[in-house]
Structures are given as structure tokens and as C-alpha cells.
Amino acid sequence: MDLENQELESGRSGSFGRLSCASCSRRHSLSLSFGLSSQVNDADEDVAVAEAGDIGDRALNSNTWNSSGRSHSSLDNTAGNRTVVPVQEESLSPHSVDAIVQSGDEIKDEKEVPWALERITCLLSLAVFGILGVLTRYCLQKLFGPDIIGATSDESYMYLDLASNVVGSFLMGWLGVVFKGDITKVSDQLAIGLSTGFLGSLTTFSGWNQKMLDLSVKGQWVFAGLGILLGMFLVAYSIIWGIRTAKGFKWLIRRSNIRKSFSSLFYDYSKCISTFMVILLLMLGLLWGLFGSLEKKEFKTGSSEAQLFLACMVGPFGVWIRWFLTRFNGRGLGKNDKLKWMQFGTLAANVLAACVMAALATLKKAVQTKNWDTVASGIQFGLLGCLSTVSTFIAEFHAMRESMQPWRAYAYATTTSMVSFVLGTLIYSVPIGII
Structure with missing residues (x-):
């Protein structure tokens, strides 16, 4: 099956919808039930599992950067609008938990708070x-x-x-x-x-x-x-x-x-x-x-x-x-x-x-x-x-x-x-x- 033509499911929004990837700027499609592409390495999968539940007070920090300093790729799981943008460190909200990229004009513009x-x-x-x-x-x-x-x-x-x-x-x-x-x-x-x-x-x-x-x-x-x-x-x-x-x-x-x-x-x-x-x-x-x-x-x-x-x-x-x-x-x-x-x-x-x-x-x-x-x-x-x-x-x-x-x-x-x-x-x- 051509992975490029798979439908991107919408159920993976929020913290479930963000995976880490160091070597690619674009993801293969993810199913609603967290199905992962075979090209996603083991470390990225571990990050996805951790974010599926709760990461405690790390959620208030720049948790789109993992322990090795690699940036995560964020994606919006909106059917029919696949948007994948590498997240830069300086653009992160200090308390962002979920995907930063939104579809259309729904980009969230937050002010940094103490x-x-x-x-x-x-x-x-x-x-x-x-x-x-x-x-x-x-x-x-x-x-x-x-x-x-x-x-x-x-x-x-x-x-x-x-x-x-x-x-x-x-x-x-x-x-x-x-x-x-x-x-x-x-x-x-x-x-x-x-x-x-x-x-x-x-x-x-x-x-x-x-x-x-x-x-x-x-x-x-x-x-x-x-x-x-x-x-x-x-x-x-x-x-x-x-x-x-x-x-x-x-x-x-x-x-x-x-x-x-x-x-x-x-x-x-x-x-x-x-x-x-x-x-x-x-x-x-x-x-x-x-x-x-x-x-x-x-x-x-x-x-x-x-x-x-x-x-x-x-x-x-x-x-x-x-x-x-x-x-x-x-x-x-x-x-x-x-x-x-x-x-x-x-x-x-x-x-x-x-x-x-x-x-x-x-x-x-x-x-x-x-x-x-x-x-x-x-x-x-x-x-x-x-x-x-x-x-x-x-x-x-x-x-x-x-x-x-x-x-x-x-x-x-x-x-x-x-x-x-x-x-x-x-x-x-x-x-x-x-x-």
C-alpha cells in the first residue's frame, strides 16, 4: 500500500498526535489507534508512548525537545489537511503540551507567561x-x-x-x-x-x-x-x-x-x-x-x-x-x-x-x-x-x-x-x- 496515500486519522490530536523524529521532516500517516510507520525508530516510539499518558510537570517546559536535544516534528491530524512543520526551539511556548501546528488560520498565538x-x-x-x-x-x-x-x-x-x-x-x-x-x-x-x-x-x-x-x-x-x-x-x-x-x-x-x-x-x-x-x-x-x-x-x-x-x-x-x-x-x-x-x-x-x-x-x-x-x-x-x-x-x-x-x-x-x-x-x- 502506498503510504503517501493513506488517510491521516483525526483521533491523534493533542499530546497523542505529536511524535519525535530526528532524521525526517515529514511523517508517514498515523492511525487513530497509534499505529506507527516501520520507519519510526524505537526511541521515537518510546516518546510517543510516554506522551500518550502523562509526563507530569515536564508538560510545562519545552517538552518538544527530548533529552538528547533533538527537535520534535509536530503535526496536525486533521483529515484532508496534512501539515508537518519542524518545531524550532525559539518558537516554543514554555508550557506547550500538544501539537503546535494547526490547520488553516487556527494557529495558536500565545504570550509567554511567568x-x-x-x-x-x-x-x-x-x-x-x-x-x-x-x-x-x-x-x-x-x-x-x-x-x-x-x-x-x-x-x-x-x-x-x-x-x-x-x-x-x-x-x-x-x-x-x-x-x-x-x-x-x-x-x-x-x-x-x-x-x-x-x-x-x-x-x-x-x-x-x-x-x-x-x-x-x-x-x-x-x-x-x-x-x-x-x-x-x-x-x-x-x-x-x-x-x-x-x-x-x-x-x-x-x-x-x-x-x-x-x-x-x-x-x-x-x-x-x-x-x-x-x-x-x-x-x-x-x-x-x-x-x-x-x-x-x-x-x-x-x-x-x-x-x-x-x-x-x-x-x-x-x-x-x-x-x-x-x-x-x-x-x-x-x-x-x-x-x-x-x-x-x-x-x-x-x-x-x-x-x-x-x-x-x-x-x-x-x-x-x-x-x-x-x-x-x-x-x-x-x-x-x-x-x-x-x-x-x-x-x-x-x-x-x-x-x-x-x-x-x-x-x-x-x-x-x-x-x-x-x-x-x-x-x-x-x-x-x-x-
Whole structure:
């Protein structure tokens, strides 16, 4: 097949739509599912996988230049308008995350803003959207849990957080893949807040791992294994479904010319980062004040609402820690950057959260008081639920699976699951048997 005549898919906009290339100024076509040309070398593929998920606070720097100093080529994945322009260092915005080249007259002209202002705005965006993610996860637990629909429960391989993980993975296909570039035109901080903050907090790997540990401790190993495999299958296909439906919706937007009017509507707003920071600061203060007062009233009751209010207060700290850890994605180990394809930042966040989650579960068994149960459960649901993520993990898995070396996806998923489960078993199962 003539590669020059392949159709350039539109689903790879945003951070998914930018790949690194040192020896070429033009790309072969990329499919919606991150298919890569055979001429793209292994290092470029590693960069693409890293940017498929999250690169932490490196997103606020000139991340279109990799560690070796090579410039990246940016491309706009707009069907029918292939534009590929080598990005020069002096033309980069210090906080650009996604593709710089746009189609037609939609080139984004940003003014350079102070580093501190940019960083503070991003942290506030992560915190506010992280709290919204915690609230949404709680609502989905209640909706699909035993009290209403009854599809999930604590005693089944259909664990309570399954619905939020599936929904978050589906939305990752929309907000983190297809429309990521369009959201970035409005605000880089908004894009980071929605993908890393909201979707990262809506989904939780540590909660998933802990429920499988609970089943294994009870001797239900078959159900524990089934829960891991079924959960992986559902979230993997949820992001595919999300990408495909978002691609169809984006096609409708192009046909109706809504995209251009929407972009121009928020064009001036994207420059008002100071206003955006003030709005986020007020929202975060309001949310913390509200949940703090509610927690003070409900704490002694030990209710699920008391746990939720505490979770909303500590959730932003989990998001911030994860955002910092993911700066190690795509960097590898040692001077030679070995295993650069392994996303160590996301791996560390998920494993760390799973281990601390298991430790708190052990302490809850040992210290059976109402107040401690509220504190431990609030930290588990909020801080640890936001520290771990399925949406970013599955986006990275999907990028690896559709790359030239798909075995890496399964190695990455197996490593994350096995390390978390084994360490969690050592922390949780063994002490519980002794107690």
C-alpha cells in the first residue's frame, strides 16, 4: 500500500498526535489507534508512548525537545489537511503540551507567561478537577453498587470501582485523545486538569487491586484472577470505544463548522491565565471550606459521607504526587535510559498507592474504632484513589499495544498488576493472618 496515500486519522490530536523524529521532516500517516510507520525508530516510539499518558510537570517546559536535544516534528491530524512543520526551539511556548501546528488560520498565538504563574495554575486545576473526580467516583459506586443497580459489590470480582474505571477509560478516549488538542487551544492547564486531574481521580488502580486482595485473603483466588482479567479487558476496550465514538462526533463537528466557531469563542480566554488561576483558587477554597465544615459535623458518625468529605479534602494531594511522579515517564533507567518504554512514573504511582492502601487495610483490621475507620477510609478513597490511576495506565497500554512492539503493552500491564498484587499480599495478607 502506498503510504503517501493513506488517510491521516483525526483521533491523534493533542499530546497523542505529536511524535519525535530526528532524521525526517515529514511523517508517514498515523492511525487513530497509534499505529506507527516501520520507519519510526524505537526511541521515537518510546516518546510517543510516554506522551500518550502523562509526563507530569515536564508538560510545562519545552517538552518538544527530548533529552538528547533533538527537535520534535509536530503535526496536525486533521483529515484532508496534512501539515508537518519542524518545531524550532525559539518558537516554543514554555508550557506547550500538544501539537503546535494547526490547520488553516487556527494557529495558536500565545504570550509567554511567568513560570510560577503557570505552575500554580496547573496545580490548582489538578486539585479542583481531582475533587470532582472523587465525587464522580463516589456517585458511580453508589449508582452501580448493591443499593441501586446492584451490578458491583465488595464481595464480587465485579468490584465497586469497576464502573468508574470503565467510564473514565471511555472518557479518556474523548478528552485525552481525540479532543485533547482542541481543549489545549482553550488552555493547557484545562487539558491537564481534565485528563490528569479529573480522569486520573475518577479511575483508581489501588481500589481495584485492594478488592482483589480481599478476595484472595478469603481464599477466592479464582475470583481474584477473574477480577483482574475482566477489569483489564473492560477498560482496554472502553478506551477503544471512546476513541471511535469521539472520532465520529468530531467528524460531525467538522461537517457543521462548529469547531472553528468554538475555537474562536475561547481564543481570548486561553490567554487569560491569571483570571483562570483566580477562578480555580476561589473554587478550591470554596470546596475545601465546604467539605471541611461538613466533615466537622459528620466525623463522629463514621458514615460514608464523613469518609467522602475527608476524601475530597485529601484527594488533591494524591493528584499532585502522581503528577510529579509521572515526570519520569519515558525517561528509562540509568545513563543509557534502559527500559525507556516502561512508564516508571505511572508504575510507581500505582504500586505505591496499592501498597499504602494494603497497609491501611491492615491497620483497619487491627485498630477497629469508628474514628480510625473514617480516617483510613477517607485516605484510601481520596488520597490513594487519586494517587493511582487506570485512565493514564490504559492510555499507555493502548499506545504500546498498537505500536511496532505490542508485547510491551502486556509486559507493562503484567508488571503493574503482579508487583502491586504481590507486594499488597505481603503487606496485607500475611499480617492479617497473624492478627
